[in-house]
Amino acid sequence: MLDGRGAIRRRAGARLWLSGGWLLLLVTVALFAPLVAPQDPLAQDLMSGRLPPFWSAQAEPGFWLGTDSLGRDVLSRVIWGARVALTVACIAGPLTALIGGALGLIAGFYRGWADRIISRLVDIWMAFPPVLFSILLIAVLGTGLTSIILAIVVIDWTRFARVVRAEAMNQGAMDYVAAAQVAGFSRLRTMTAEILPNVLPTLVALLSLEMGISVIVEAILSFVNLSLSTDAPTWGGMIAEGRTSIHQAWWVLAFPLVALFLTVLSFSQFGEGLKDRFDPVLR
Amino acid sequence: MSALLDIRNLSVALKGGPRLLRSVSLAVAAGEVRGLVGESGAGKSMIGKALLGILPRSVEVVDGQILLDGDDLLRLPPAERRRRIGQRAALIPQDPLTALNPAHRVGPQITDRLVDILRWPRARAEARALDLLAEVHIPDPGRVMKSYPHELSGGMRQRVLIASAFAAEPALIVADEPTTALDVTVQKQILRLIAEMQARHHTALLFVTHDLGVVSKVCQNLSVLYAGKVVEDTTVRDFFRAPGHPYSAALLAATPKYTDPDGSLTPVPEAVIAAVRAEVEAAETEWQHGRR
Amino acid sequence: MDDARPLIEVENLRLSLPDLAGKPLIGPAPKLEILKGLSFAIPRGAVLGIVGGSGSGKSTLGRALIRLLEPSGGAIRFDGQDITHLPEADLRPLRRRMQMIFQDPLSSLNPRRRVGGIIAGPLRLHGFDAIDRRVDAALDHVGLPRSFRGRYPHELSGGQRQRVGIARAIALRPDFILADEIVSGLDVSSQAQVLNLLEGLVADLGLTLAFISHDLSVIRRLCRNVLVLHRGEIAEHAPTAQVFAAPRAAYTRELLDAIPLPDPDQPWA
Numbered sequence: 041m042l043d044g045r046g047a048i049r050r051r052a053g054a055r056l057w058l059s060g061g062w063l064l065l066l067v068t069v070a071l072f073a074p075l076v077a078p079q080d081p082l083a084q085d086l087m088s089g090r091l092p093p094f095w096s097a098q099a100e101p102g103f104w105l106g107t108d109s110l111g112r113d114v115l116s117r118v119i120w121g122a123r124v125a126l127t128v129a130c131i132a133g134p135l136t137a138l139i140g141g142a143l144g145l146i147a148g149f150y151r152g153w154a155d156r157i158i159s160r161l162v163d164i165w166m167a168f169p170p171v172l173f174s175i176l177l178i179a180v181l182g183t184g185l186t187s188i189i190l191a192i193v194v195i196d197w198t199r200f201a202r203v204v205r206a207e208a209m210n211q212g213a214m215d216y217v218a219a220a221q222v223a224g225f226s227r228l229r230t231m232t233a234e235i236l237p238n239v240l241p242t243l244v245a246l247l248s249l250e251m252g253i254s255v256i257v258e259a260i261l262s263f264v265n266l267s268l269s270t271d272a273p274t275w276g277g278m279i280a281e282g283r284t285s286i287h288q289a290w291w292v293l294a295f296p297l298v299a300l301f302l303t304v305l306s307f308s309q310f311g312e313g314l315k316d317r318f319d320p321v322l323r
Numbered sequence: 324m325s326a327l328l329d330i331r332n333l334s335v336a337l338k339g340g341p342r343l344l345r346s347v348s349l350a351v352a353a354g355e356v357r358g359l360v361g362e363s364g365a366g367k368s369m370i371g372k373a374l375l376g377i378l379p380r381s382v383e384v385v386d387g388q389i390l391l392d393g394d395d396l397l398r399l400p401p402a403e404r405r406r407r408i409g410q411r412a413a414l415i416p417q418d419p420l421t422a423l424n425p426a427h428r429v430g431p432q433i434t435d436r437l438v439d440i441l442r443w444p445r446a447r448a449e450a451r452a453l454d455l456l457a458e459v460h461i462p463d464p465g466r467v468m469k470s471y472p473h474e475l476s477g478g479m480r481q482r483v484l485i486a487s488a489f490a491a492e493p494a495l496i497v498a499d500e501p502t503t504a505l506d507v508t509v510q511k512q513i514l515r516l517i518a519e520m521q522a523r524h525h526t527a528l529l530f531v532t533h534d535l536g537v538v539s540k541v542c543q544n545l546s547v548l549y550a551g552k553v554v555e556d557t558t559v560r561d562f563f564r565a566p567g568h569p570y571s572a573a574l575l576a577a578t579p580k581y582t583d584p585d586g587s588l589t590p591v592p593e594a595v596i597a598a599v600r601a602e603v604e605a606a607e608t609e610w611q612h613g614r615r
Numbered sequence: 616m617d618d619a620r621p622l623i624e625v626e627n628l629r630l631s632l633p634d635l636a637g638k639p640l641i642g643p644a645p646k647l648e649i650l651k652g653l654s655f656a657i658p659r660g661a662v663l664g665i666v667g668g669s670g671s672g673k674s675t676l677g678r679a680l681i682r683l684l685e686p687s688g689g690a691i692r693f694d695g696q697d698i699t700h701l702p703e704a705d706l707r708p709l710r711r712r713m714q715m716i717f718q719d720p721l722s723s724l725n726p727r728r729r730v731g732g733i734i735a736g737p738l739r740l741h742g743f744d745a746i747d748r749r750v751d752a753a754l755d756h757v758g759l760p761r762s763f764r765g766r767y768p769h770e771l772s773g774g775q776r777q778r779v780g781i782a783r784a785i786a787l788r789p790d791f792i793l794a795d796e797i798v799s800g801l802d803v804s805s806q807a808q809v810l811n812l813l814e815g816l817v818a819d820l821g822l823t824l825a826f827i828s829h830d831l832s833v834i835r836r837l838c839r840n841v842l843v844l845h846r847g848e849i850a851e852h853a854p855t856a857q858v859f860a861a862p863r864a865a866y867t868r869e870l871l872d873a874i875p876l877p878d879p880d881q882p883w884a
């Protein structure tokens with residue numbers, strides 16, 4: 041009350057609600073895209089190309105955020121693009137967290153040879169520049185949603201492995217781990233039931249960040265045309281197209297960019313907010 | 324004489340819950356060592372935390388003032404308050420292991436504060452850390468600087484924290500049971516160091532302890548806390564000569580002396596506890612009346 | 616069961632740990648010998664006090680006795696069984712019987728578990744019945760309100776945490792407890808309660824206790840024998856009364872002299 045922390049708490053709460061709200065909205069429209077999207081995202085109509093957004097005098101009803109140079113509805117494409125973005129985020133993020141987290145936990149808790157192998161693997165992995173690595177991977181795997189997801193997992197697991205390993209090591213130095221051993225708990229049980237809950241907040245924060253990163257990676261790959269088939273609506277693809285007509289129709293670039301920005305921001309804020317709100321130690 | 328630290332009617336409560344500190348008032352003048360004793364859970368650490376602005380999130384200050392150098396910390400903007408506290412006060416925390424970061428070597432944990440906040444050159448900070456570790460009787464300080472916290476014994480960790488609190492020569496140190504892990508010979512050395520700091524730099528201490536023997540050697544004044552309420556505020560001399568409150572008297576009587584062959588191990592008598600509890604409850608009711 | 620045989624026998628115990636501070640850039644860290652050949656025994660139902668300077672190896676000895684650390688030489692026998700190099704899986708059946716109460720209370724409690732779960736976990740593992748009742752009883756024993764079951768460790772005071780650690784260990788009804796500096800963070804009243812509790816367990820249930828403490832008045836009250844450690848070696852191992860009346864080691868003398876008596880007029884050289 042007097043010490044000003046209430047304000048910080050409220051801000052943390054607002055952060056959680058705002059980011060959560062945006063993500064919820066996005067998930068809903070993505071799930072029900074066929075129902076929600078006002079137009080067919082692929083339908084071209086060269087006669088109504090580059091229509092401006094609804095507030096402009098030249099706007100046409102039904103095309104809320106305008107159309108691109110081929111006359112496709114921008115809003116509908118952003119909505120369908122959300123589908124792709126969220127699919128990638130929701131599969132690639134958790135998968136990366138699972139693999140990297142598990143390896144990091146094992147390395148940090150068991151130490152010894154397990155740690156040596158995993159750490160060496162991480163070192164080797166980190167020697168590759170990630171963008172080059174991903175383009176190389178896509179070249180090998182071929183384009184498509186599965187390839188993107190696979191590329192993200194294969195490249196980004198090291199981030200989780202490194203952070204979780206360090207955190208597990210810190211926790212391992214605490215006496216409550218020794219206490220579990222004295223109680224007679226098995227190593228595996230100690231790792232999963234004692235260490236993991238203490239690493240989880242870090243893992244969740246990292247996961248939400250990773251989901252945002254996945255969205256960006258997907259956008260980048262779409263941008264350089266390595267993602268889905270060219271006309272499928274993706275934010276990255278839209279940004280690439282919008283860039284060419286920025287002077288004639290800025291909205292084609294702006295709306296997917298805003299969606300991308302808000303989504304990435306929301307993912308990271310949501311993770312932090314969750315941690316603040318639900319971690320008993322911080323409460 | 325105006326006090327360095329003046330806590331007035333400080334009340335701290337669980338959010339929407341009962342008070343943990345009940346209108347606590349205590350003052351520490353520059354160069355004074357004030358002891359703070361009381362049973363486990365009485366709220367001794369909570370006073371230190373409130374003063375340093377590190378209360379747990381579930382706990383809030385509901386009333387009162389904390390004057391440091393005459394300014395009410397609770398009314399300062401948070402950034403300014405943190406700056407003041409960082410420059411003027413330091414804490415020796417109660418939990419030595421958890422207070423040190425397990426991932427970093429000990430040396431930087433002492434010097435970083437000096438370098439980053441007080442802008443000392445790194446070499447000077449390191450020399451200072453080495454000196455202090457030697458002064459708290461840590462053998463081979465150079466090695467300890469390079470060790471990780473889990474490689475140190477309990478008492479060594481505690482001394483690292485003591486050294487770290489002393490490093491910047493703060494005006495006020497909140498020492499929360501700083502010698503629990505120390506053997507008596509090292510404890511004696513630390514207490515001597517405190518006396519020296521006090522004489523040389525006019526350092527003031529709020530000294531939380533359970534050991535009345537220690538109180539009698541380093542403190543000039545004493546506050547006795549029970550269930551978040553100060554039941555006695557007196558000079559150490561008077562406390563040992565004639566405790567002013569039945570609870571203080573019982574506390575003193577219950578203290579074992581190693582010179583007694585069968586050192587008494589009687590808890591504070593039930594009757595005394597009941598009386599002091601009733602006193603606290605009466606004060607609580609009155610306070611709640613006043614609030615309404 | 617052979618009652619005449621000490622519960623714990625230690626022979627020429629040596630223990631080294633890697634010294635990370637002295638680690639060269641490449642290659643393994645050099646070893647640092649922390650326990651340098653200790654021999655002693657703790658009879659059943661006895662209380663052994665372990666004192667010694669800070670960093671003398673008390674906690675390390677304790678961790679070796681309950682095999683959190685593996686000795687590098689010598690032997691430890693628990694109830695006649697050689698446990699010196701027993702692998703963790705074979706130690707597990709013995710774990711209920713030997714418990715440790717840790718020196719650092721906060722770090723020995725899992726920050727994301729409630730007090731109730733912390734005490735109940737080991738009970739459940741070892742197949743105890745009536746776990747709720749046992750948890751309550753353990754909390755009563757150490758003088759904590761039962762409502763603390765729902766609290767997290769960081770919501771307790773230092774002394775309250777320490778008592779949770781004590782409750783966790785005694786709830787298992789072990790044969791041997793290693794108590795590492797467990798009363799220094801307690802006020803005299805809680806201290807008396809915990810010590811009386813331990814004495815009761817020793818007298819009634821035949822608990823064997825190794826009690827590490829800096830507080831010589833507590834040692835004097837509780838322990839029949841005292842072992843004085845100095846730099847990883849035994850400086851003195853004798854009946855308590857004798858150590859207090861006529862300390863043989865110079866180091867013991869020094870310890871006794873440094874105790875602050877609760878009296879402001881008492882000179883303290």
Ligand SMILES: Nc1ncnc2c1ncn2[C@@H]1O[C@H](COP(=O)(O)OP(=O)(O)OP(=O)(O)O)[C@@H](O)[C@H]1O
Nearest residue numbers: 363364365366367368369379770771772773774775
């Ligand atoms: N986060 C919290 N939530 C609820 N209660 C708390 C919290 N932190 C502390 N308490 C309670 O506040 C009271 C005061 O705690 P404090 O740590 O100040 O005690 P203390 O006097 O330092 O005791 P000790 O000597 O055992 O360290 C205790 O009863 C404790 O249980």
Ligand SMILES: Nc1ncnc2c1ncn2[C@@H]1O[C@H](COP(=O)(O)OP(=O)(O)OP(=O)(O)O)[C@@H](O)[C@H]1O
Nearest residue numbers: 474475476477478479632669670671672673674675
């Ligand atoms: N994991 C470790 N690696 C390296 N050295 C260690 C390790 N653990 C302890 N030591 C060293 O072993 C020595 C003895 O430590 P120990 O914790 O047994 O002391 P102690 O007698 O319990 O002291 P205190 O009373 O301060 O708790 C210390 O010098 C310490 O630095």
Ligand SMILES: [Mg+2]
Nearest residue numbers: 368417772773
């Ligand atoms: Mg405390």
Ligand SMILES: [Mg+2]
Nearest residue numbers: 476477674718
């Ligand atoms: Mg120790």
